[in-house]
Amino acid sequence: xxxxxxxxxxVILSEAASLELGCNYSYGGTVNLFWYVQYPGQHLQLLxxxxxxxxxxxxxxxxxxxxxxxxxxxxxxxxxxxxxDTAEYFCAVRVFSGGYNKLIxxxxxxxxxxx
Amino acid sequence: xxxxxxxxRYLVKRTxxxxxxxxVQDMDHENMFWYRQDPGLGLRLIYFSYDVKMKEKGxxxxxxxxxxxxxxxxxxxxxxxxxxxxxxYLCASTTGRVYEQYFGPxxxxxxx
Numbered sequence: 503x504x505x506x507x508x509x510x511x512x513v514i515l516s517e518a519a520s521l522e523l524g525c526n527y528s529y530g531g532t533v534n535l536f537w538y539v540q541y542p543g544q545h546l547q548l549l550x551x552x553x554x555x556x557x558x559x560x561x562x563x564x565x566x567x568x569x570x571x572x573x574x575x576x577x578x579x580x581x582x583x584x585x586x587d588t589a590e591y592f593c594a595v596r597v598f599s600g601g602y603n604k605l606i607x608x609x610x611x612x613x614x615x616x617x
Numbered sequence: 618x619x620x621x622x623x624x625x626r627y628l629v630k631r632t633x634x635x636x637x638x639x640x641v642q643d644m645d646h647e648n649m650f651w652y653r654q655d656p657g658l659g660l661r662l663i664y665f666s667y668d669v670k671m672k673e674k675g676x677x678x679x680x681x682x683x684x685x686x687x688x689x690x691x692x693x694x695x696x697x698x699x700x701x702x703x704x705x706y707l708c709a710s711t712t713g714r715v716y717e718q719y720f721g722p723x724x725x726x727x728x729x
Binding site for chain 1: 621652657658659660661662665667673675676707709715716717718719720721722
């Protein structure tokens with residue numbers, strides 16, 4: 503079955519700490535992977551995406567993610583977090599099912615960054 | 618600016634009531650989606666629509682129905698609300714690319 507697993511539900515960091523949020527997927531088709539972010543009180547928005555080519559993709563606000571096919575993983579990273587990165591982060595995989603494209607989301611990781 | 622609006626930010630209903638959640642987008646998008654968001658479960662797709670009067674079941678359609686009479690409007694209907702439908706409901710729309718979904722602000726529904 504298609505699924506996305508995010509290992510950490512809550513992460514607490516201090517400013518300037520490094521961040522890595524885990525994401526593993528289960529899908530047998532062509533893999534397209536995404537990270538979305540939801541800042542407090544704001545709409546969910548796309549952070550970065552992977553389709554093919556370079557497995558290291560860069561998104562907005564200094565975030566990057568690495569696709570490792572052998573590990574079925576797409577972890578999100580940021581070298582130095584800021585207080586403004588406090589948000590909930592969702593990993594997602596595009597699946598083709600029943601003739602349509604859909605997104606399957608992970609459970610989300612709440613990140614709290616303390617000054 | 619791109620906009621997806623939902624009729625209510627907060628809604629409280631009683632068990633057994635029929636509930637309508639409305640979503641309107643002003644981007645002329647063909648595709649619209651309804652999700653529910655629950656802690657520890659993330660977003661789960663309830664229904665989606667790729668055209669007017671067209672609907673497809675998502676992963677958790679039980680207890681819900683939808684209506685899309687006009688391109689810009691996609692309604693989610695809870696035929697007989699139950700307490701386990703207490704949740705945050707998110708609407709989204711896109712044209713073509715499923716990942717470029719624009720999300721609405723959400724409706725937090727409480728069923729008592």
